[in-house]
Amino acid sequence: MSCEQKPCVVPAENFNAVEDAATLRSAMKGFGTDEEAIIELLTSRSNAQRQEIKEAFEKEYERDLIEDLKSELGGNFEKVILALMTPPNEYMCKELNNAMEGMGTKEDTIIEILCSRPSEEIKEIVSAYEALYDRPLVEHLCREISGKFSRLITLIATGTRDPAGTVDPEKAKEDAELLYAAGEEKLGTDEETFNRIMSHSSFAQLALVFDEYKTLSGMTIEQAIKHEIGGHLHDALMAIVECTQSPPAYFAKRVHKAMDGMGTVDTALIRIIVSRSEIDLDSVKDEFERIYNRTLYSAIANETSGDYKKALVALLKV
Template identity: 40%
Template structure:
């Protein structure tokens, strides 16, 4: 099943089924006035009945940078941290989303990673999602934010919470050394395709290091060419090889890499769909993706979602959530299109 899903991702990427990137759902608010917004938020928070509508409207129509300016102005004028007042006045999932929106992107990811490894058990899917999808610059900022927020080293924590090939893959991604150009070296692509074949299907056992090194270091355009060339050496596509050769967390991280390389919006669309399918909603995943992609590529994810599932992301969220939680997620989502 996994290999069939990846085949779809690769096919979508190579056939360019989706329109050119259209980007974020949240863009800079025109005529921005941090002081006026801070005053409006304070009035909303001090009202007899907290004015959630104003809070949601301001926080979901300002970029993260603008929110940081509002928070700074609020502290200067009120003498309290905006996040602390929000925490004392709000509750439930609305409180969660609001507090997340007040963190910088790096702080947000650092907190997600921290809680994925806190206590008994590890949320491997969270570790995978963040580390396979962030840019070199973003990963370096996450490492710095993690150190500042938790006074500990992210790499050390990952090493203590994971093991074997899965640990090796995550630590390699944490090095943030991927080529981020758009250049394709066709000779190298052929060499990489052959190397992947010889590391997997052609031998007994799997040379996981080769898969990790190639999938984590080459740029996306180059890797799409590698995926095409792979079928020159094998009757299978590379995703099928991964499915046949590996299992568990290492399979998940490598297949997630292939999906992100092939079509990142489709990767996140699938994760959003899975977070809402069946009984109950995986709110942590839903919130994490809606916030982390709202200023990056959430419009593209919406296009991918509709193409893949035949309904809009907006409608899916509306069907699965309610109250102020629904309102704030739909505001992040943008128009039903």
């Protein structure tokens, strides 16, 4: 993928899982809970280190750290802390499952998770999903979404995208011509061609395809998608385009959308801040300020409150 990736959360130096487990035990033992201590510790450790703390906690105290946290915390603050304590791939699987279970399907969540990630990460999520839920992710997706949108998403979930960094300039020209023939050059739209190219090519290859498309047609691929395709398929294709250009900018827009309008979409805000914290959250902050002319810190501070706000802000490392 293009664009420098700068994380906010990095592994702590001089890490000691047993000492950290003791700190958490003290924060939850007795009358009242020291939320500040929990926030300070967990937001300054990597996810891999948090898993070691969890193991040390169980070994030292014969208690389940996750259950203890659940019993002490509540609301959105609890959701942030539990998200931090969940291995990344497992967390994405749970978010996908939540998006498909219950009343209605949250297509935005499915698009955000599956359309933004390179093939290696998708394969890890697919494997983790079947281990967690004893059913293939593709099977579950096919039951919940339909049409050409379903075709694109299932192609992505079956791991058809080329490995990260795979490029072929000549094929980029061919694919640009195919996209032009499938859309602007004909009456109606051949969505299958869009789906095949957008789900198979690496993000680096897609960047070449989009450049060739503009040279060939005189318009951007975004303009073509807007003219030719609607609904959830439009949203998914646009997500792929945006992540090809700049994943941090894509996630900055997603964060803004989660906080824009009446009420905050807390699950989306938590998912993006936590899941990007060790990948490119610092870059997301930069893009948020560039696009919206305000800091991500100020936006979160205005839209959230209490320990929930403190935990999210702590992850921003401002």
